[in-house]
Amino acid sequence: DSITEGKLIEWTVAVGDYVEVDEVVARIETDKITVDVNMPESGTITELLAEAEDNVDVGQDFFTFEAGPAPEGGAKKAAAPQEDKPAEAPKAEAKKEEPKKQAPAAAPKAAAPKAAAPAPASFDSRQETRETMSTMRQRIAQRLKDSQNTAAMLTTFNEIDMTNIMALRNKYKDEFLQKHGIKLGFMGAFLKASTSALEHQPMVNAFIEGNEIVHRNYVDISVAVASPKGLVVPVVRNCNQMSMAGIEKEIGRLADLARNNKLAIEDMIGGTFTVSNGGVFGSLMGTPIINPPQSAILGMHGTKMRPVVTESGAIEARPMMYVALTYDHRLIDGREAVTYLRRVKDVIEDPSRLLLEL
Incomplete structure (x- = not known):
């Protein structure tokens, strides 16, 4: 990378x-x-x-x-x-x-009767333009295609009830902003949940190099961020050592640099795992492509009110989000992938698990 x-x-x-x-x-x-x-x-x-x-x-x-x-x-x-x-x-x-x-020049007043010819102009106005792909777009295209050609990619899905995490955010967002100077969003919670899941399933945090599997005892999560020149993926480093407030601050710092085209190369290099939030653009569901040489990527999607059957058998409208984990099946087995995604779901649906280290 x-x-x-x-x-x-x-x-x-x-x-x-x-x-x-x-x-x-x-x-x-x-x-x-x-x-x-x-x-x-x-x-x-x-x-x-x-x-x-x-x-x-x-x-x-x-x-x-x-x-x-x-x-x-x-x-x-x-x-x-x-x-x-x-x-x-x-x-x-x-x-x-x-x-x-x-x-x-073609519209003198004397020729007013000929003004009835706008219809053909609509055909004449049909144009195609060409532009050279930027270096960034060429390399993105090459890397994504290389990823498809190299990894045995498979995607597993789950859905998350966002009720509790949304209630937590609404309860503490003002106090959080006042104390930490950054808005309390959902990305910090998902990076924290992903970090916990990666520690429970370390193979998802590993990667293949030649005939070897490289394991890491740290978690550096790449976060997909929109910039004026396209999608960039800066890295939040040492997530396993950071609080949720620390993660939110770092995401905010990197996003601000991206918006102003001030990201340095050092901000982009590395990353052991990627989280991409297509939900901010209205995505309902999708299958993200792995960012090589990483072995997996988590895709977040839009939160929508959907009918849910509760444990008591009642049907309630709940804010639900589909999540997708694309992983390299050469390295990661289905059990590990599903368990990882289940861990993310459990933590987001019950954030107290992180406090109690459950």
């Missing part, structure tokens, strides 16, 4: 520019995020070893510089990027503005 290469999107400097330490020199797009490359120390750029759109490997040198103070009347930086950005904008606008300029 490491980053090995990326695409050089743009240079923000040119040869001869003097750049201060930590100023942005270039931007690289990986399969996970867009990364700013900063100047390691103040100096003058002497050579650019790669061009925009080139693929660059992690650790590769792609520019050189001469360290030192700014020269007398030093070269001004950022002239190149300012030219690059306007060059792209007119192209996008030209295609949109050309048909608009033709419309007024």
Whole structure:
């Protein structure tokens, strides 16, 4: 689950520019995020070893510089990027503005009777456009297809009665926000329940490497988060050592970084298990795809009021959520997968189990 290469999107400097330490020199797009490359120390750029759109490997040198103070009347930086950005904008606008300029010319008042020809225009307006897939989208596509081709994926389902966890949230949400400075949601509870389930079923937290099974004594959970550039999966580390409040704070921090495109590579690398909440988009049920090299992923879905037969035989409307665990059957047996999911269900339906360590 490491980053090995990326695409050089743009240079923000040119040869001869003097750049201060930590100023942005270039931007690289990986399969996970867009990364700013900063100047390691103040100096003058002497050579650019790669061009925009080139693929660059992690650790590769792609520019050189001469360290030192700014020269007398030093070269001004950022002239190149300012030219690059306007060059792209007119192209996008030209295609949109050309048909608009033709419309007024073809509509003189004297030709009003011919205005009855809008019907064919609807056919003429049918268009197809093409765009190059971003590096992130290409890598996501490749990794997901590799996952399907490698793992023996199987999905097991269950449903969770959200009554008690919703009551707990409603009772303490204001006090929780006041004390911890973060809203009390359901992701913290599900990560805490998942951590407990992974500790009960450690094989779900393991992975295959060659002919070996790698076991972990820690739980780092990747959380799928929407960002302006697509879905990203930052990692909440050491969940087995964190309180629910700590987990909620970390989820909030990572989500805020994702929304502002400020996630670092270190925030994305690793992860022993993934939790994805399609319910926030209205999903009722789905089968998530494993995030390699992990061996399983939990999919949460929308909470809906459904009729439920209680233990007393009565029928009641309860807030219910379908959950799905996709797992690599090469490593994880059905009994372990079902037991894991049952543990998540038990903890969410009766959160006091965590307090009593049951």
